[in-house]
Amino acid sequence: MQLSELNMHIAAALQSCGDDPGPMNPEQAHAAMQSHLDCTVDECRVRRRARRTLVEAGRCVLDERATR
Numbered sequence: 001m002q003l004s005e006l007n008m009h010i011a012a013a014l015q016s017c018g019d020d021p022g023p024m025n026p027e028q029a030h031a032a033m034q035s036h037l038d039c040t041v042d043e044c045r046v047r048r049r050a051r052r053t054l055v056e057a058g059r060c061v062l063d064e065r066a067t068r
Contacts, residue, residue: 017044029053 014021014032017039024032032050041048054060 014046017046020045021049024050024053026054026057026059029057030059 014035017036021032029050032046033054036044036047036050039047041051051060051062055062
């Protein structure tokens with residue numbers, strides 16, 4: 001699979017938990033969630049952005065405990 005210039009930017013941004021990768025599509029968000037599986041949304045900006053993207057796209061429904 002070849003990465004487009006945009007996807008390469010997203011892939012580079014996904015490396016660091018402290019960097020916000022910016023807008024992503026649901027497929028990119030899913031990949032981010034997989035690559036940051038051991039992170040929490042409280043500590044990892046990548047996982048936080050990815051979760052928000054998936055929720056907004058209707059691909060993820062949060063348990064009410066996650067919205068407190």
